[in-house]
Structure formats: C-alpha cells, structure tokens
Amino acid sequence: MSSKEEYDGLSAEEREQVDAAALKKEAQEQAALPYKWKQTLVDVDVSIQVPKGTRGKDLVVEIKKKSLKVGLKGQTPIIEGKLFKEVKLDDSTWTLDDQKEINIHLEKVKGSEWWKCVVEGHPEIDTSKITPENSKLSDLDGETRGMVEKMMFDQRQKAAGKPTSDDLKKEDALRRFQEQHPEMDFR
Template sequence: MHQVKLEEAEYEWDQTIADVDIVIHVPKGTRAKSLQVDMSNHDLKIQINVPERKVLLSGPLEKQINLDESTWTVEEQERLVIHLEKSNKMEWWSCVIKGHPSIDIGSIEPENSKLSDLDEETRATVEKMMLEQSQKRTDEQKRKDVLQNFMKQHPELDFSNVRDQI
C-alpha cells in the first residue's frame, strides 16, 4: 500500500494492472449514509457529513475509470474502501489524484497472471507471441541438432570456433 499524507487528504492505495483500491480511515462508527462518494470516469470526491461536513479526498483521477465496475463500501465502520476499475487495464497509475504524490511505476513488479485473466484481444496477442517464441526455440534447437550431427560425422574438421555457439 502507498500512503499519501497531505493537509487536505490522507489515504492509502494500491493497484493491480486492472484496478486501484483506496483506503481512507474514517471515525469509528461511520456509516455509509454519513458519506457522500461522487465518482465519474475522470473525477473522485469523497465527503463525510458527520460530525461536520468535510471533504476527505477530491480531484481529477490520474487515469479514466470504468464507472459501472467501480464500487465503495465502509468496512467495520472505520474504513472507507473504494475500488476503481481501470478503463485501460494495461497501464499503471503513478498516483490516484492528479497532483498528489507519485510513485515510480518503473519499480512495480506485476503479479503473475493467467492467460484466462486477460481479455480476448490481449490473450490472442500473448498466445501468438508465445507460439512465435516456441517456434523460434524449436528452430534454434533443430539448427543445433543438425550442427552437432554434422560435427559427429566429420571429426576431421576443426569446429573449435563453433563449439561456443552450441
């Protein structure tokens, strides 16, 4: 989880390649009806109305979200958990709200995923790449086998420069 502490907002967030999860600690006993969560494809505004009206987080999102798949809930009456489903499931976010502290997305180590987790188009592309890689390995192995066989049949020839390539 990445912690963000600003004068106007304090929250933790984490992400996968497909979604972003935000956790905001709220006063113990907070119920969903005392919160106002306004989400659009590009913006997020979270406000608590008890004991007084206070904006907890507000601003334009780093990237676009799929609003229909994004949700929020109050857990144990002390944590607001917001789940944002990314519109582009092939990119990392450097922050949640534009202008808030960024993370180095180059240092993110993605979790292992299964081909079945990918959308059809992405899966087809990955399967094609895997097949091409497999064929390349097979072709390389065939060349090595032919060369080794040739070397066995012709021990009188000098293959000292070739041995490093086998």
C-alpha cells in the first residue's frame, strides 16, 4: 500500500487481504534473519543459534548503548550495527546456553515504545499490529507502577464525578495557604 488514504478506501475484505500479504511478507523477512527476537515495552530478547560446543571464549559479544555486535571470533559477525533505539548498558546481558545458543537481553532506555527492528537496516515489523500481553501492576517498576495507579485513581474519580489527585493537591495547597494567612479574606 502506498498510502493510508488508499488503505482506508479499501473494503474490509480487501484490507484483510492486504494485511495478510503484509503479515506473510513480514514473517518471511523475520524468518530469514540469522536470529530470533521478541520484545515487551521494556526489553528486547534476541537468540542466536551457534555451532554445538561453542564456548564463551569463542564469541565476540559487544553490547553498547547504541550498537550491537555478535559473532564467532575470526568470522564475519552474525549481527553488527546500530540498534533501533538506545539500551541501558547496566541492565543488558548475554548468556551462552547449552553451548549452542546465545541469548541477549537488551533493556530499553525508553520503556514505553515498540521497536520496529533490532538493528537498523534489518527487516522491520509493523508495530501497529502488536497486541501486548496483559501485565500485572506488580510486574511494573516502582515509578511506572505509581504513575499507572495515579492514572487509575484519577479515572475512577472522574467517573464518579469526584476530584482527581491533581485537584485534591490544589485544594490541599489552598487550604494550607488559607490557614497560614487568616488575615486574608478568601470568600
């Protein structure tokens, strides 16, 4: 499809055909990669098959904030290039499992967006088609959890016609100011 307007002008059946063809093409491109990958909003996990018996000392694995290089020493890298987005170095790791698979865990710097690809220039996925799995509040880090809980509280308050957390803070600040300045008339 060359434009959103053209896509929007298609019938439901035509859209379904276009989506199916795009999904098939995307699956073929992803299957052709020398690695498999999956993601959540906060991380990306990459797995690469290597010859059985491979040892850690046989590998070159360089995880940098904006790039990734993985391969066997003395050979052309299996993956090498600029990452789609930045990663947190301290929280990104790699392991060699059963001497046959490299597993790389990349922690996203911006944990609220989907990546179209792992390395720029590699085939991209359509992130608008991602349906995230349900997560529990307990799965979230403290800051994110607090933000989500506040949003949920505000949503319940609005639905009940009650003040939001921001409204309550403003009312409290005004009340404290009034108490500190009884000489002022606030009527």
